[in-house]
Amino acid sequence: MKRKLIAVLSLLVLLGCLTAFAYAENDFVTDRAGLFTASQTQELNRLAAELSREHNVGLYIITMQNFKQESRYSYLGDYIDQIYHSQGLGLGSGRSGIVLALSMAERDYNVYWYGPDADAALSGGNIDSFESGFLSYFRSNDYYGGFRAYLNTCGRYLSAAENGTPIGNWSEEGEKLPAGLAAIPGAIAALLAGLGLSAPMRSAKCKTDANEYVVPGSMDLRARSDMFLHRSVTRRPRETQSSSGSGGVHSHSSGGHSHGGKF
Amino acid sequence: MANEITNYQCPACTGPLHFGSESGMLECDYCGSRFSVEDIEHMFAEKNARAEEAGAQREETLQENIRDGQWDMDAAGEEWGADAENIRAYNCPSCGAELICDSTTAATSCPYCGNPTIIPGQLSGAKKPDVIIPFKVDKTAAVAALKKHYKGKPLLPKAFKAENHIQEIKGVYVPFWLYDAQVDADMTFKTTRVHTHSTQREVITETDHFLVHRAGSIDFENVPVDGSSQMPDAHMDAIEPFDYKELKPFSLSYLPGFLADKYDVSQEECAKRANSRCAVSAENAVRSTVIGYASCATVNRNVTIRAKGVKYAMMPVWMLSTQWKGKNFLFAMNGQTGKLIGDLPVDKGKLAAFCVGAFAVVGAVTALLLL
Numbered sequence: 044m045k046r047k048l049i050a051v052l053s054l055l056v057l058l059g060c061l062t063a064f065a066y067a068e069n070d071f072v073t074d075r076a077g078l079f080t081a082s083q084t085q086e087l088n089r090l091a092a093e094l095s096r097e098h099n100v101g102l103y104i105i106t107m108q109n110f111k112q113e114s115r116y117s118y119l120g121d122y123i124d125q126i127y128h129s130q131g132l133g134l135g136s137g138r139s140g141i142v143l144a145l146s147m148a149e150r151d152y153n154v155y156w157y158g159p160d161a162d163a164a165l166s167g168g169n170i171d172s173f174e175s176g177f178l179s180y181f182r183s184n185d186y187y188g189g190f191r192a193y194l195n196t197c198g199r200y201l202s203a204a205e206n207g208t209p210i211g212n213w214s215e216e217g218e219k220l221p222a223g224l225a226a227i228p229g230a231i232a233a234l235l236a237g238l239g240l241s242a243p244m245r246s247a248k249c250k251t252d253a254n255e256y257v258v259p260g261s262m263d264l265r266a267r268s269d270m271f272l273h274r275s276v277t278r279r280p281r282e283t284q285s286s287s288g289s290g291g292v293h294s295h296s297s298g299g300h301s302h303g304g305k306f
Numbered sequence: 307m308a309n310e311i312t313n314y315q316c317p318a319c320t321g322p323l324h325f326g327s328e329s330g331m332l333e334c335d336y337c338g339s340r341f342s343v344e345d346i347e348h349m350f351a352e353k354n355a356r357a358e359e360a361g362a363q364r365e366e367t368l369q370e371n372i373r374d375g376q377w378d379m380d381a382a383g384e385e386w387g388a389d390a391e392n393i394r395a396y397n398c399p400s401c402g403a404e405l406i407c408d409s410t411t412a413a414t415s416c417p418y419c420g421n422p423t424i425i426p427g428q429l430s431g432a433k434k435p436d437v438i439i440p441f442k443v444d445k446t447a448a449v450a451a452l453k454k455h456y457k458g459k460p461l462l463p464k465a466f467k468a469e470n471h472i473q474e475i476k477g478v479y480v481p482f483w484l485y486d487a488q489v490d491a492d493m494t495f496k497t498t499r500v501h502t503h504s505t506q507r508e509v510i511t512e513t514d515h516f517l518v519h520r521a522g523s524i525d526f527e528n529v530p531v532d533g534s535s536q537m538p539d540a541h542m543d544a545i546e547p548f549d550y551k552e553l554k555p556f557s558l559s560y561l562p563g564f565l566a567d568k569y570d571v572s573q574e575e576c577a578k579r580a581n582s583r584c585a586v587s588a589e590n591a592v593r594s595t596v597i598g599y600a601s602c603a604t605v606n607r608n609v610t611i612r613a614k615g616v617k618y619a620m621m622p623v624w625m626l627s628t629q630w631k632g633k634n635f636l637f638a639m640n641g642q643t644g645k646l647i648g649d650l651p652v653d654k655g656k657l658a659a660f661c662v663g664a665f666a667v668v669g670a671v672t673a674l675l676l677l
Contacts, residue, residue, distance in 0.1 A: 211676075224676070225669050225672045225673040225676065226665075226669055227672075228668050228669065228672045229664070229665040229666065229667075229668045229669025229670075229672065230665060230669075231668075232664040232665060232667070232668035232669075233661040233662070233664045233665035233668075234661075235664070236660050236661055236663075236664035237657060237660065237661045240460060240461050240657065240660055241461060241652060241657065243458075243459055244459060244461055244462070244649065244650045244651075244652050245649050245650075246544060246647040246648060246649065247538065247540040247541045247544050247638070247647050247648055247649050248540055248543065248544055249539055249540045249543045249544075250543040250544075250546065250583060251582070251583060251586055252583055252586045252587045252590065253526055253529045253580070253583035253584045253586070253587045254587050254590070255546065255547045256526045256527055256528055256529045256530075256547075256584075256587075257524060257525070257526060257587060257591070258524075258525040258526065258527050261523075261524055261525035262522060262523075262524045262591055263522055263523050263524070264520065264521070264522035264592075264595060265521050265522055265523070266492075266519060266520065266521035266522070267519070267520055267521075267595070268518070268519045269497075269516050269517075269518050269519075270516060270517045270518070270519075271514060271515075271516055272515040272516060272517055273514075273515050274512055274513065274514050274515070275512075275513045275515065276510060276511070276512050276513075277510075277511045277513075278508045278509070278510050278511075279508065279509050279511075280507065280508060280509075
């Protein structure tokens with residue numbers, strides 16, 4: 044009887060462990076918008092779990108139909124922040140993690156990152172180049188391809204940060220600022236210095252106006268009319284993140300960061 | 307060639323008089339006497355009448371005493387030809403030396419005895435100046451102003467300052483035409499006003515387009531244009547403005563001690579530059595009444611200039627010239643206000659060094675910030 048009890052308990056522990064493992068494998072992808080097939084979900088989960096373990100940073104995918112109907116938030120980043128902390132996402136002591144969320148009704152995307160290891164890889168300065176690695180897939184409705192690209196991009200950025208050479212904003216692949224870019228302000232400064240110093244050397248110039256010889260008070264405006272012709276209207280999609288405008292970073296009091304817009 | 311020539315002599319000691327730019331009076335360098343312009347004019351009006359009478363008698367006597375020449379003069383020199391039209395010869399009334407001047411010089415000084423000399427005959431045949439602004443700053447101030455002009459210019463070659471010897475300093479009364487005009491400007495503009503507001507989904511920009519019409523007139527007084535082809539327009543424009551409160555009726559008594567040219571560019575020719583300047587200012591004035599718009603583009607302009615009057619004036623200018631590396635550098639100073647202008651040479655090595663330095667410093671700082 045004692046042996047049977049030990050066996051049953053061992054089986055329960057084993058099942059529990061397997062369940063926990065399975066939960067962890069499946070927990071990286073939440074596809075409430077139904078964008079993926081079962082095999083695609085499985086593949087994305089596998090890739091996310093592998094990269095998450097490799098870098099000790101949780102890499103998450105969340106899709107939904109309409110975040111405004113699901114939540115009280117008007118900004119997708121705030122909703123993801125709430126999910127991240129309420130569900131205890133993140134790995135390691137710092138609970139580092141990166142979340143890419145899509146809300147299909149608004150075609151909103153949001154990248155959310157939290158924790159020191161994620162902060163080392165992503166910042167306000169390189170988030171645009173980070174997003175350029177996968178946003179083009181979403182614009183052509185290739186969601187599976189886009190999320191695969193996201194996970195692989197996360198892997199590259201996290202590896203670069205671990206090596207002490209985080210990828211900068213100016214180059215998706217390069218770690219160094221192109222030398223030519225640094226030369227542009229230098230060339231402008233050289234030009235301004237040259238013009239500024241040369242200008243006082245030439246003081247003999249013909250005058251083109253006679254402003255100094257206007258009789259004070261002699262201006263007599265006889266006719267004055269302002270006729271409205273027509274109105275033209277231009278519209279452009281509004282960026283949904285913070286008031287810092289297009290490409291800005293939204294900071295949260297919880298310590299996480301998010302960046303988003305339309306895809 | 308005309309040979310009428312005048313120099314004002316001190317009634318006390320017969321030394322030459324010159325116009326003192328600080329005192330505003332005619333001064334004698336020898337005995338220190340000073341005379342007002344009016345007193346000397348009155349005094350010399352009588353003297354000139356007597357001199358003309360005596361000159362006529364002398365010419366008759368000379369003609370009577372001419373004998374056949376003893377030397378063959380055909381081999382010496384050539385005929386002046388067409389050049390004779392542009393030069394004049396005079397005898398200095400102080401030392402008798404022959405003065406050769408060009409046809410526009412109305413006042414000069416004798417290179418042998420330094421006697422300030424006026425050649426009123428040069429002014430005859432042309433219009434008599436209506437007004438004059440006497441010199442207020444002297445030669446010493448002009449030299450000091452030139453030295454100050456060199457300061458604070460890091461691109462000025464050191465050798466230019468060190469080796470710089472002013473070749474010539476001339477106080478010149480430059481002929482100017484002063485134009486009065488009323489300018490009518492009738493202009494049409496296309497303008498826009500822009501409103502931007504946002505909805506939850508979009509940023510909406512509404513642009514209102516307008517057709518704006520303005521018509522008005524504006525008066526100009528004493529717009530100056532120099533009437534001497536020898537004076538560079540850029541130099542004469544750049545030393546403006548003159549203070550017209552000190553305009554005085556013209557008198558030859560202001561000329562002794564300075565050079566003076568008569569105009570050789572007609573007022574009709576100079577009027578083109580005055581008109582152009584007035585038109586630009588009138589357009590700017592009318593344009594400045596179009597306010598409250600985000601953009602404004604001129605689509606039509608009609609400018610009419612109504613000439614109201616023109617004066618012939620003599621303006622005081624110090625001309626300083628120097629040479630460096632075979633190139634002439636000319637500076638002009640407003641003889642009334644002391645404003646000095648003139649282009650300076652640029653040390654290309656220094657210019658390159660400054661540019662390279664700015665490039666290196668800013669480039670390095672940029673690299674440090676971004677790398």
